[in-house]
Amino acid sequence: xxxxxxxxxxxxxxxxxxxxxLVWSLATSLKPSGQILSAPPALLPDPATLDHYARLGRxxxxxxxLNSVVNSxxxxxxxxxxxxxxxxxxxRFRFRGSRFLLVFFIAAMTIPxxxxxxPTQLLFDRIGLLDSAVTLPLLYVAHVIPMVVxxxxxxxxxxxIELEQAATVDGYSRWEAARKIVIPGAKPALIAAGAYAFLVxxxxxxxxxxxxxxxxxxxxxxxxxxxxxxxxxxxxxxxAGVVIAxxxxxxxxxxxxxxxxxxxxxxxxxx
Amino acid sequence: MSAxxxxxxxxxxxPAPRRRAxxxxxxxxxxxxxxxxxxxxxxxxxxxxTSLRDMVFFHDRGFxxxxxxxxxxGNPATWKAVGVSLQFxxxxxxxxxxxxxxxALVINRMGGTGRLIMTLFLxxxxxxxxxxxxxxxxxxAPFEGGLLVGILQFVGLGPVALLSDDLGAPAALVGVAVxxxxxxxxxLLLAGLAQIPxxxxxxxxxxxxxxxxxxxxxxxxxxxxxxxxxxxxLTISYFNEVQVIIGLTEGGPIKGTTTLSYLLYEIGFExxxxxYGNAIAVLMFVINMxxxxxxxxxxxxxxxxxxxxxxx
Amino acid sequence: MMTVxxxxxxxxxxAAGIKLSKLTxxxxxxxxxxxxxxxxxxxxxxxxxxxxxxxxxxxxxxxAGLERATSGTIEIGGRLVSEVPPQDRDIAMVFQSYALYxxxxxxxxxxxxxxxxxxxxxxxxxxxxxxYASSVLGLDGLLDRYPRELSGGQRxxxxxxxxxxxxxxxxxxxxxxxxxxxxxxxxxxSELKDLHERLAATMVYVTHDQAEAMxxxxxxxxxxxxxxQQAGTPLDCYNNPANTFVAGFLGEPGMNLLPGxxxxxxxxxADGVRVRVGEPLxxxxxxxxxxxxxxxxxxxxxxDDGITGTVRSVxxxxxxxxxxxxxxxxxxxxxxxxVVGVGPGEEVTLRVTDSAHTRVFDADTGSSLTVxxxxxxxxxxxxxxxxxx
Numbered sequence: 001x002x003x004x005x006x007x008x009x010x011x012x013x014x015x016x017x018x019x020x021x022l023v024w025s026l027a028t029s030l031k032p033s034g035q036i037l038s039a040p041p042a043l044l045p046d047p048a049t050l051d052h053y054a055r056l057g058r059x060x061x062x063x064x065x066l067n068s069v070v071n072s073x074x075x076x077x078x079x080x081x082x083x084x085x086x087x088x089x090x091x092r093f094r095f096r097g098s099r100f101l102l103v104f105f106i107a108a109m110t111i112p113x114x115x116x117x118x119p120t121q122l123l124f125d126r127i128g129l130l131d132s133a134v135t136l137p138l139l140y141v142a143h144v145i146p147m148v149v150x151x152x153x154x155x156x157x158x159x160x161i162e163l164e165q166a167a168t169v170d171g172y173s174r175w176e177a178a179r180k181i182v183i184p185g186a187k188p189a190l191i192a193a194g195a196y197a198f199l200v201x202x203x204x205x206x207x208x209x210x211x212x213x214x215x216x217x218x219x220x221x222x223x224x225x226x227x228x229x230x231x232x233x234x235x236x237x238x239x240a241g242v243v244i245a246x247x248x249x250x251x252x253x254x255x256x257x258x259x260x261x262x263x264x265x266x267x268x269x270x271x
Numbered sequence: 272m273s274a275x276x277x278x279x280x281x282x283x284x285x286p287a288p289r290r291r292a293x294x295x296x297x298x299x300x301x302x303x304x305x306x307x308x309x310x311x312x313x314x315x316x317x318x319x320x321t322s323l324r325d326m327v328f329f330h331d332r333g334f335x336x337x338x339x340x341x342x343x344x345g346n347p348a349t350w351k352a353v354g355v356s357l358q359f360x361x362x363x364x365x366x367x368x369x370x371x372x373x374x375a376l377v378i379n380r381m382g383g384t385g386r387l388i389m390t391l392f393l394x395x396x397x398x399x400x401x402x403x404x405x406x407x408x409x410x411x412a413p414f415e416g417g418l419l420v421g422i423l424q425f426v427g428l429g430p431v432a433l434l435s436d437d438l439g440a441p442a443a444l445v446g447v448a449v450x451x452x453x454x455x456x457x458x459l460l461l462a463g464l465a466q467i468p469x470x471x472x473x474x475x476x477x478x479x480x481x482x483x484x485x486x487x488x489x490x491x492x493x494x495x496x497x498x499x500x501x502x503x504x505l506t507i508s509y510f511n512e513v514q515v516i517i518g519l520t521e522g523g524p525i526k527g528t529t530t531l532s533y534l535l536y537e538i539g540f541e542x543x544x545x546x547y548g549n550a551i552a553v554l555m556f557v558i559n560m561x562x563x564x565x566x567x568x569x570x571x572x573x574x575x576x577x578x579x580x581x582x583x
Numbered sequence: 584m585m586t587v588x589x590x591x592x593x594x595x596x597x598a599a600g601i602k603l604s605k606l607t608x609x610x611x612x613x614x615x616x617x618x619x620x621x622x623x624x625x626x627x628x629x630x631x632x633x634x635x636x637x638x639x640x641x642x643x644x645x646x647a648g649l650e651r652a653t654s655g656t657i658e659i660g661g662r663l664v665s666e667v668p669p670q671d672r673d674i675a676m677v678f679q680s681y682a683l684y685x686x687x688x689x690x691x692x693x694x695x696x697x698x699x700x701x702x703x704x705x706x707x708x709x710x711x712x713x714x715y716a717s718s719v720l721g722l723d724g725l726l727d728r729y730p731r732e733l734s735g736g737q738r739x740x741x742x743x744x745x746x747x748x749x750x751x752x753x754x755x756x757x758x759x760x761x762x763x764x765x766x767x768x769x770x771x772x773s774e775l776k777d778l779h780e781r782l783a784a785t786m787v788y789v790t791h792d793q794a795e796a797m798x799x800x801x802x803x804x805x806x807x808x809x810x811x812q813q814a815g816t817p818l819d820c821y822n823n824p825a826n827t828f829v830a831g832f833l834g835e836p837g838m839n840l841l842p843g844x845x846x847x848x849x850x851x852x853a854d855g856v857r858v859r860v861g862e863p864l865x866x867x868x869x870x871x872x873x874x875x876x877x878x879x880x881x882x883x884x885x886x887d888d889g890i891t892g893t894v895r896s897v898x899x900x901x902x903x904x905x906x907x908x909x910x911x912x913x914x915x916x917x918x919x920x921x922v923v924g925v926g927p928g929e930e931v932t933l934r935v936t937d938s939a940h941t942r943v944f945d946a947d948t949g950s951s952l953t954v955x956x957x958x959x960x961x962x963x964x965x966x967x968x969x970x971x972x
Binding site for chain 1: 296
Binding site: 160162163165166167168169170171172173174176180181184185187 | 678684695696699700745755
C-alpha cells in the first residue's frame with residue numbers, strides 16, 4: 001500500500017467516524033418509533049416522520065429553545081460591549097495597573113469556568129442570585145469576557161494608530177473615531193468573539209444544571225437530560241432534541257468558521 | 272474630550288483638561304474587570320474559606336480547620352479519582368494529539384477539499400459536550416437498535432455493553448472526548464504547518480533527505496511550538512472535562528470513570544457537600560494553576576507572532 | 584492633468600498663519616524638540632527638513648494636536664490651540680502611511696472630513712466638494728473602490744483628496760511621498776507644487792528628502808537633534824548655510840568641510856590646503872573650518888592655490904563625475920566634468936572656481952562666519968514672507 005492510499009483510507013475512516021454519528025442521530029430522529037429498535041438497525045428512516053419533533057413540541061421544547069436563544073444573545077451582546085470597551089482601553093491607553101490587568105485577563109481566560117462553579121454556586125445562593133433569569137447570562141458573560149478582551153485587544157493593537165489620528169484631524173472626537181473607524185476595523189475580532197460567546201452560552205450544560213432549577217429557566221441541554229428521564233430512554237424524541245440543540249451552533253460555526261479559526265490562533269478560543 | 276492619541280506611553284500629565292482622559296481607561300475596563308473579579312477572585316477565595324468549614328446543603332456549621340483536607344487526602348476514593356483523571360487525561364491527550372497531527376498532515380496537502388473536510392471535522396467541537404455524550408450513548412447502546420451492536424452483528428460478533436465494562440467505559444470516554452476536540456488541535460497544527468517555508472523542503476530534498484527524514488528533521492522541530500500549545504490547551508480541557516462524563520457514564524461503572532472533576536460534581540453538586548466539595552475544588556484549582564502556569568510560559572516563549580483574523 | 588478651471592468649490596481662501604513659541608517635547612529624559620520658535624505666514628509652503636529623529640515629525644504632530652507639547656505654545660490663525668484637540672484645530676493632514684480608512688470607499692474616505700458632526704455639511708455640498716476634489720486629483724473612476732484595490736500612487740491621491748476636500752486653516756503633510764517609487768515621487772512632487780499654487784494654502788511639510796524641500800518650499804526649516812539649525816529660503820539655506828550641519832546636510836553630496844587656519848588677507852591654510860576665501864568676511868584670524876561645495880571645485884594645475892591630495896576614486900555619474908581626493912586623511916569631493924583624465928593614486932590639486940562660493944565656519948561652534956546678504960525670496964508670495972526663525 002502506498003503512503004497516499006494509506007492516508008486516503010485513514011482520512012476516509014476519520015470522516016466516517018465524524019459524520020457517521022451525526023447522520024445516525026438525524027436518521028434516528030426521523031424514524032417511526034417502531035423502526036428505532038429494529039435489528040439489524042435501519043440506516044435510513046422509512047418512512048421519514050417528524051413525530052418525535054412534534055412530541056418535543058408538546059413537551060414544551062419551545063420554551064427551552066427560547067431560553068437558550070435569549071441567554072445566548074444576551075451573552076453575546078453584553079460580552080461584546082463590555083469586552084471590546086476593555087480591549088480598547090488595554091490597547092490604546094497606558095494606565096496604572098494596565099500590565100497587571102492584562103495578566104489578570106489572560107489568567108481568567110485560561111481558568112476553566114467549571115473549577116470555580118461550586119464556590120460560585122454558594123456565593124450566588126448567599127446573594128439570592130441562584131435560579132433567576134439573569135443568573136446564566138451573567139455567568140456566561142463572565143466566562144467569555146476575558147476572551148473577548150484578549151481577542152479585541154489583539155485586533156486593536158494591529159489597527160494602525162494613524163487611522164484614529166487621521167479621524168481626529170478630520171474633525172471627529174476620540175469616541176466618534178472609535179465608533180466610525182476602530183469598531184469597523186475590528187470586525188473580524190468582534191465576529192470571532194461574538195460567535196464564540198454564542199457557542200459557549202448555547203452549549204453549556206453544567207452551569208445551567210447547577211445554577212438554575214426552575215423548569216421555566218431550563219435551557220436546551222438541561223431539557224435534554226430531563227427528556228432522557230421522562231421518556232424512559234425513548235431515543236426518537238431524544239435524538240430529535242439532539243438535532244434541535246445542534247443545528248444553531250453548527251450553522252453559526254459554519255457561517256463564521258473563518259473568523260473563529262482566527263480566534264483559535266490567538267490562543268483565546270479553547271478546545 | 273481632548274484625549275491625545277499618542278503612539279507611545281503617555282507622559283505623566285498635569286493640567287486639568289487631562290483629567291477626564293485619565294479616567295477614561297478605568298471606566299472602559301471597569302465593568303469587565305469587576306465582573307471577572309466577582310466571578311474568579313472572590314469564588315476562589317470563597318472556595319478556600321468554605322473548605323475550612325463544615326457546610327452541607329448551604330448550611331454552615333462552623334470552622335473545622337484542615338479537617339476536610341485530612342479527610343480528602345485520607346480517602347482512597349480521592350486517590351482513585353486522581354488516578355482516573357491522570358489516565359483519562361493522558362490517554363485522551365496521546366490519542367487526541369496524534370489524531371490532530373495525522374489530520375493536519377493529511378489535510379495540509381489537500382487545498383480546497385481539505386478546508387471543507389476540516390469544517391466537517393470541527394462540527395463536534397461546535398456542539399454541546401452534553402449533547403455529544405447523549406448522542407454517543409445512543410450509538411453505544413448495548414441493545415438491538417444501537418449502531419455499535421448492529422455493526423458488531425454485521426461482522427458476526429455479539430452485543431457488547433461498552434459503557435458498563437471496566438475497560439470499555441473509560442475507553443469510550445476517551446474516544447468521545449477525542450472525537451470532540453481533535454479537529455481543534457488539527458487547526459492549530461495546520462496553522463503551524465503553513466508557517467514552515469516550502470523552500471526548506473525543497474532544500475532538504477535537494478540535499479537528499481527522504482520524506483520521513485524531512486518530517487523528522489524539518490516538520491516536527493518547526494511544528495514543536497504549535498504542538499506544545501495543543502498539548503497544553505487539551506491537557507487543561509481534558510483534566511476539567513465533566514459534561515461528557517455526566518452524559519455518558521456518570522462516573523461508572525464502579526467509579527471507573529470518576530475523575531477528580533466528576534468527583535467534585537458528585538460531592539459538591541449532587542450531594543451538596545459544599546465544604547468537602549470545595550476542598551476538592553481547591554485541589555483542582557491548584558492543579559489547574561500549575562497547568563496554566565506551564566501554558567502561559569509556553570504561550571510566552573513559543574507563540575508565533577500573529578494577528579487575530581487579520582483579513583485584508 | 585490638473586488643469587481644472589472651475590474653482591467655485593473654493594470660494595474663499597481660509598489659509599492661516601501658524602506661530603510656534605518655545606515649543607518643546609520630551610519623551611522621558613529625551614528631548615525630541617527643544618524650544619522651537621517658528622512663524623509661518625498664511626499661504627506659505629514650509630518644509631521641516633532633517634535626518635530621521637531630528638524632531639520634525641514630532642513638531643508636526645504637535646501642530647496637529649496628535650502629540651501634546653511638554654511646554655511652549657502653538658497658535659493657528661492667531662488662536663492659541665495648545666490645549667485644543669486635533670478635531671477642533673481646523674487642519675488637514677496627510678500621513679506617511681496615508682491612513683486611508685480600509686472599510687470606506689474612496690468616495691467615503693474623501694467625504695469623511697465633511698461628514699464630521701461638528702462640520703454639518705449639507706449632502707449636496709459634500710457631493711459637490713468630493714466631486715471637485717476627486718476630479719482635480721484624477722480619481723473620478725475610482726470613487727467606488729476600496730483602498731486595498733488601489734495602487735500606491737492612487738492611495739496617495741486619495742489621501743490628498745481627503746485633505747483638500749475642505750479648506751482648512753493649514754495642511755500638514757508628514758512625508759507624504761516617501762512610500763512611492765522614484766518616478767511617481769517626482770510626478771507627485773510637481774503636482775503638490777501645483778496644488779499649493781492653486782489652493783494658496785498654508786502647508787507644513789515634513790521630509791528628509793532635501794530635493795523635495797528645495798523644489799516645494801517657500802521656507803525651509805532645517806532641524807537636527809530637536810533644534811532648528813536654519814530657517815530660510817531653499818536657495819539661502821543652500822548657498823549660505825548657517826552652520827556646518829546645514830552645510831553638510833544640504834547638497835548631494837554636501838559641502839566639503841576642512842578644518843584649518845584663517846590667516847591674514849583671507850587666506851585659509853591647512854595641510855595640503857591653501858585657498859583664498861571670498862568676501863565679505865569679518866576680519867578674523869585663527870582656527871576655522873573652510874566650506875566649499877563639490878561643484879565649486881575643479882582640477883587645477885600643480886602649484887595652483889587650492890586643495891592638494893591623492894585621488895581615491897572617480898565615480899562616473901553620467902553628466903558629472905565625483906572625484907574623491909584624500910587630503911590629510913580627509914576626503915574632499917569635487918563634482919567635475921565626466922571625463923577626468925586622472926586615476927586613483929595620482930596627486931591632484933583642486934582649485935576653487937570662484938572664491939565668492941567659499942564659506943568659513945567657526946571652528947568651535949560650527950556657525951557661519953561668512954556675512955552675505957540673504958537671497959531674495961522666490962515665488963509670488965514674496966511680500967508675505969518675513970521669516971523670523
